[in-house]
Amino acid sequence: MEIKSLYFVLFLPATVLVYYLFPKQMRWFPLLVSSLIFTTFNSISSSIVLLTVILLNYTHSHQFKKIKREKNRQLFLWLTILINLIILSLFKYYNAINRSSNLISDLIQINNPIPHIELLLPLGISYYIFQAIGYNIDIYRETEKPENHLGNYAVYLSFFPKLIAGPIEQAKDFLPQLRGNITLQYQNISNGGRLILWGLFKKVIIAEHVNEFIQPIFNSSENHTGISLLIALLLYTIEIYADFSGYTNIAIGSARLFGIELTLNFKQPFFSASLTDFWRRWHISLSTWVNNYIYTPLSMWTSITFNLKKWGIIFSVFLSFLILGIWHGSNLTFAFFGGIQGIILSYEILSQKLRKQLSNNIPGLLYKGTSTVLTLMAFAFSCIFFKANGINQAFLWIRQVNPFQASTLPDLNLIYAAISAIVFILIDHILFKNGFEKWCGSKNIVIRWLVYLLLLFMIITQSSVNTYPFIYSNF
Amino acid sequence: MNRTEVIQEVTDLLEEVLNRGSIVLKESTTAKDIDGWDSLNHAIFIGEIQKHFNIKFSLKEVIGLKQVGHICDLIIERKANT
Numbered sequence: 001m002e003i004k005s006l007y008f009v010l011f012l013p014a015t016v017l018v019y020y021l022f023p024k025q026m027r028w029f030p031l032l033v034s035s036l037i038f039t040t041f042n043s044i045s046s047s048i049v050l051l052t053v054i055l056l057n058y059t060h061s062h063q064f065k066k067i068k069r070e071k072n073r074q075l076f077l078w079l080t081i082l083i084n085l086i087i088l089s090l091f092k093y094y095n096a097i098n099r100s101s102n103l104i105s106d107l108i109q110i111n112n113p114i115p116h117i118e119l120l121l122p123l124g125i126s127y128y129i130f131q132a133i134g135y136n137i138d139i140y141r142e143t144e145k146p147e148n149h150l151g152n153y154a155v156y157l158s159f160f161p162k163l164i165a166g167p168i169e170q171a172k173d174f175l176p177q178l179r180g181n182i183t184l185q186y187q188n189i190s191n192g193g194r195l196i197l198w199g200l201f202k203k204v205i206i207a208e209h210v211n212e213f214i215q216p217i218f219n220s221s222e223n224h225t226g227i228s229l230l231i232a233l234l235l236y237t238i239e240i241y242a243d244f245s246g247y248t249n250i251a252i253g254s255a256r257l258f259g260i261e262l263t264l265n266f267k268q269p270f271f272s273a274s275l276t277d278f279w280r281r282w283h284i285s286l287s288t289w290v291n292n293y294i295y296t297p298l299s300m301w302t303s304i305t306f307n308l309k310k311w312g313i314i315f316s317v318f319l320s321f322l323i324l325g326i327w328h329g330s331n332l333t334f335a336f337f338g339g340i341q342g343i344i345l346s347y348e349i350l351s352q353k354l355r356k357q358l359s360n361n362i363p364g365l366l367y368k369g370t371s372t373v374l375t376l377m378a379f380a381f382s383c384i385f386f387k388a389n390g391i392n393q394a395f396l397w398i399r400q401v402n403p404f405q406a407s408t409l410p411d412l413n414l415i416y417a418a419i420s421a422i423v424f425i426l427i428d429h430i431l432f433k434n435g436f437e438k439w440c441g442s443k444n445i446v447i448r449w450l451v452y453l454l455l456l457f458m459i460i461t462q463s464s465v466n467t468y469p470f471i472y473s474n475f
Numbered sequence: 476m477n478r479t480e481v482i483q484e485v486t487d488l489l490e491e492v493l494n495r496g497s498i499v500l501k502e503s504t505t506a507k508d509i510d511g512w513d514s515l516n517h518a519i520f521i522g523e524i525q526k527h528f529n530i531k532f533s534l535k536e537v538i539g540l541k542q543v544g545h546i547c548d549l550i551i552e553r554k555a556n557t
Contacts, residue, residue, distance in 0.1 A: 070535075141539060296514065300537045303522035312522070313515050349515060353494070 001041040002469065003164065003250055004204065011038070016257045020184045028151035028178060031159060031258070038160035039123050046122040053087060053125075054154045057132040061146040061153075064139050077140045081133055088129045094119050096330030124163040126327060126475050130289055131157055135171040137293055144171055152178045161254035165247050165472035167263040167285035170292075174260075182259035194437040194452075195253025201455045202246030206424050208464035210239040213417040218387060221400050228410040229401045231418055236387055237380050238421045240471060241269065244283070245428075247470045249436070263288075268429040273371040274355075275344045275378055286324065295320040314349055318342035328386075328475050333394055337385040344378050476554065481547045488527055492520045502544035530554060 001007050015034040022030055039047045060080045067073045095118065105111060135156075138144035147153040156174050214232040217224045224232075248265040255262045263285050272278035279287045295316055302312030318339070325338015348355070359367050384401075388394035432439050440448050486500045493511045506512040512520070521537050524530075524546070530553035540546055 141535065143539065291514065296518075297534060297538060299514070299518035300521060301534055303518040304525055304532050304534065304537060307522040307526055309519050309522060313518055316518070317515075 001038055003247070004200065004467070007041070012254055012257070019258055024181060027182070028149070028155050031155045031178075032151055035155065035158040035160040035163065038163065039158065042123040043120065045120065046124075049087070049091070049122040049125060050128065050158055051154075053084070053129060053132060054157050056083065057136060057157070058147075058150055058153050061136055061139050064136075064146070073140060077136065080136045084129050084133050088125060091119050091121050091125055093330045121474075123473075124165075127163065127166045127168055128157040130168050130286075130327075131171075134168075134289055134293055138171060147171070147175055149179075159255070159260075161251045161258075162262055165244070165251070165470055165475070166283075167248060167251065167265045168289050169263055169285070170288075173263060177260050185259065188256050188259050191437040191441070192253040192256030194440050195249045195256065195435075197253075197452060197455050197459075198432075198436040199246040199249030199251075199253060200459050202242040202249065202428075203470065204459050204463050204467075206421070207239050207243035207246060208467055209462075210235050210242065210417060210421055211468070212464050213414055214239065217414070218397075221397055225410060226401055228414055229397065231410055231414055233380050233383065233387075233397075233401060234376070235414075235418060235421055237270075237376070237383055238425060240383070240386070241266070241282075242424070243471045247472060253437075268433065270376060270425050271372060271429055272375050273368055274348055275341065275375055276348050278375055278379060279341070279345075286327075290320050290324050294323055310349060314346045317345050317349065321345065331389075332391050333385040333388050336391070336394065337382050340382040340385065344382075476551075478547060478551065481550050482543065484527065485524065485543065485546060485550070488523050489520055492516055492523055500543045502542070502547070504543040505541050524550065528554060530557065 001011065011034075015030065018030045018034075019027055036047055036050075039050055057080070060076075060083075063076060064073060067076055135144065139146050147156070152175060155178060156169070156171060159169075159174075162169060214235050217228055217232040218236075221229055245266040252262045252264075265284050267281040267284065269278055269281040272281055298319060299313055299316035302308050302316055306312060308315070319342070321342035322335060322338045325334045325336070325341070328334040328337065384397050385394050388397060440451065443451075482500055482502075486498055489500065489509070489512065490496050490498050493509070493516060495511070498509060500509075506514075506517055521532065521540070525532060528550055530550065532549065532553070536549060540549065
């Protein structure tokens with residue numbers, strides 16, 4: 001079920017209505033049923049995989065308290081993580097492994113030992129598997145207790161507003177809300193509705209229209225100047241932001257209708273003064289997960305085992321972001337995407353003192369402005385690998401991105417798109433700094449309704465013909 | 476060694492890791508209270524504590540270690556067992 005579709009427009013309010021008709025202690029039931037309906041709309045196999053992961057992890061989470069020996073608890077945790085990763089890898093990476101195996105088999109002229117099966121990625125698997133793993137780790141660390149209520153646990157993994165592309169919720173933030181005393185509040189309905197509207201606007205008007213301008217340039221980069229390709233690349237970062245943060249707004253807004261708060265996933269990322277800062281503002285739920293469950297244990301382990309100091313940290317950061325890149329998909333380009341983040345972050349660790357000295361000696365605004373632009377350029381560069389279909393295409397674009405190759409000026413439409421995109425970012429990051437819904441709430445009724453009607457009018461009448469699913473629903 | 480001595484030595488180590496002086500640590504101090512004591516420096520700090528006091532932590536122990544008071548508890552417990 002596409003979130004932008006008419007089905008969802010009917011499905012969401014119907015589910016909200018049924019939800020509030022149920023007694024509080026039973027509300028997990030309509031949430032679970034609606035989430036399973038939502039998943040089954042995608043495919044029955046998506047629901048089967050989801051239910052399997054729910055039951056498997058629920059069972060495992062309750063075994064830790066029965067295991068007394070620390071060594072055995074550790075082994076059981078590794079087993080739990082391994083099983084989850086095998087399930088995830090099977091669906092995410094099997095096809096890529098099979099293709100590689102085919103190539104090798106052809107080379108050495110033997111039959112491919114790996115059977116060919118076209119596996120479709122179950123809806124949301126990357127997100128709920130990560131949640132399941134994180135929760136089991138928290139239980140092992142004894143910072144969380146296993147959830148006794150199977151229904152609540154099932155909703156934690158399957159809750160449909162966040163199923164497609166997150167946020168990746170931590171149990172400590174989500175589960176208490178299900179056990180809590182949620183009442184129907186006008187504020188939640190109005191704020192939820194505002195967020196959904198703004199999210200739809202970002203996706204349908206900003207992201208998809210930006211894509212209209214830049215996709216032809218990526219499709220035939222050899223027919224465009226280097227400066228056009230550079231502008232297209234910078235606009236691509238805005239397309240991803242509008243697409244993904246738009247989805248997140250819809251997810252958070254939809255959850256708010258049920259009185260449930262989801263985690264903030266973006267926090268003015270284009271104002272970051274370093275890539276380290278950027279990853280505290282971009283896809284926050286994923287970078288938090290990676291920090292809690294990969295970087296922190298890895299860096300602590302290198303520190304207490306080898307005391308490698310900065311080099312242990314650099315190793316941990318690089319590996320963490322490599323894994324973050326690979327999480328996106330089996331294409332080698334994603335590994336490069338993650339690896340580039342790791343390299344730049346490592347540079348920032350090594351140059352921390354130098355940059356501190358520079359910031360003390362250069363006027364504040366100049367330093368911050370330059371740092372912000374450099375950070376954006378660095379992220380945009382890494383997005384070459386995010387956008388490209390393969391490594392060859394990525395390296396071709398790198399050779400072609402040349403701002404000094406200017407035999408002709410960039411297309412006027414492209415410049416218009418760039419200016420519009422910058423205006424959008426400034427409005428989103430400054431005017432709506434505390435959230436679109438809070439900004440609306442601070443205005444009088446006339447202004448609020450003018451804004452609502454304007455956004456709705458644009459969504460209905462100005463949608464791009466070039467519509468496509470949310471980018472992060474592919475991961 | 477007494478608790479005050481442990482806190483003083485831990486403070487000296489943190490000053491060394493963060494490359495600055497005049498840090499004041501109390502039992503309840505956490506990383507959020509000290510400028511520059513982030514997740515990057517925290518891992519280095521733990522490694523230096525191990526080396527300085529000649530003790531060994533387990534991974535599970537250090538992951539949840541946030542407060543200076545808890546760090547000192549662990550140091551004193553380890554020293555008592557060696």
